[in-house]
Structure formats: structure tokens, C-alpha cells
Amino acid sequence: MSAPLPRLLVVTAVAPEAAAVLRGVQTAIPHSGPVPHELPGGYALERCGPVDVLAAGVGPAAAAAGTATALTLAEYDLVVSAGIAGGFAPLAPLGCAVVAELIVAADLGAETPEGFATVTELGFGRVRHRTAHSAPVAAALRAAGLPTAVGPVLTVSTVTGSAARAAELTGRHPGAVAEAMEGFGVAEAAAAHGVPVLELRTVSNAVGPRDRAAWRIGEAFAALERAFALLPYDRLHHRAQHEG
């Protein structure tokens, strides 16, 4: 008899992202649901066998609130922040997957005469979390032919809309592959509950000058579904992590 699969909580911002994740999970783990559950606070959670998928809202605060609510009600081996993202060129082109090695709160700090200072540099709080399982997850996606970038994924409260802001972020975070708006909130809630965290997204747009016509949301949702169909679920068991 095979060992039970680890229990995952996947947190997206919006329902279409959750739906793409659920389609992928159902491909990987057939006959697994989804079964709807309503959580306190009105959150809609869908259960697919060992995988719970929650659409918690846009931004780090909504993500943290939803994640913390789910974590008070069940035990998980891993929490995954998932959805679409802006990719930093040339590392993360449209349609590729991005797997976070670090989840970084990129705008949590203060402007000073010397430039941006993180809350850690100011002496209070943390701005990054190290993730779990990034290497085996990226390897599995690449092995199946899904282009995948690995590196820091930035959490921002304001979507980047200029080349200057994109350059500022990559200057402060060399090797960053993507930005999105929820990862750090999910990671803070996971850390508070002692559960490992990962961020897995697919690229819908390039980080840089605002150009809505260039978004490829449909392709990003298709890639997100594919990524969750390819995850090595049996290898995602709990292990200690989280580094401030």
C-alpha cells in the first residue's frame, strides 16, 4: 500500500486562478473532487483529495487573512501561494512557470535620503522567507517540458508600471524572476503556523511599462493548470524551513 499523499493548502488571489489549479490537481490525482467547503469569514475552499484550494483575495493582507483562517482549521504539510505573475525579462518570459526560492516583500520599508530601507534594516520585522521544495518542483516541471524559472519572487502592493521601477526592483533584488501581490502574506501566515511555504506562478505579463494589450492571461491560466498537473505531490512532505 502506498503512503498517503502530503496535505497541501494552495492559496490563490481570485477564483479563475483557483479553477486552473483545481483542473491541474484533478489531472494529477483523478477522482479527487472538488468538494466545496465554506470557511469562517465566507471563504470558499475547494477540497481535491489531499489538496485544498482557497481563493483568498488580491494583495498580501487578504492572502494572509485567508491563509491564517484555513491554517487554524486543518493541518497541512505545505502551503503554496499560486496564481499569475509579472515576469522579469529575460529570466521569466510570458507563459513560463516561476518557482520561488525566496519570497520577498519588496516594498515593505521606508524611503530614506540614502534610498529604500527594508523594515529589517530599520530594525523591525522580516522581509523574506525561504521556500521549501523549490528544486524538486522546478525539476519536475522542466522534465515535462514546461519552461520554468527559479529565483526570488517579489511581493508588491503596487503593480509595477514603468521601466524605471522594474530596474529599481531588479537592482535591489538581483536574480528576481517575478513579482506578484500575495506570496509574502501567505508566507507570513504559514510561518506563524510552522508550516513550510512555496510560491508557484505562471507569467501573464512582463514587469515593466503598463501594456494591458500584451497580457496573456489565458496562456498563464493554461500553464498554471499544467504546472499543478505536473507537481511531484508524493515528495512534498513537511520539513522544517522558513528563514527571516
Ligand SMILES: O=C(O)c1cccc(C(=O)CC[C@H]2O[C@@H](n3cnc4c(=O)[nH]cnc43)[C@H](O)[C@@H]2O)c1
Ligand atoms: O492594471 C494593470 O496595469 C495591471 C498589470 C498587471 C497586473 C494587474 C493586476 O491587477 C493583476 C493582479 C493580480 O495578478 C497577479 N499579478 C499578475 N501580474 C502581476 C504583475 O505584473 N505585478 C504584480 N502582480 C501581478 C497579482 O498577484 C494579483 O493577484 C494590473
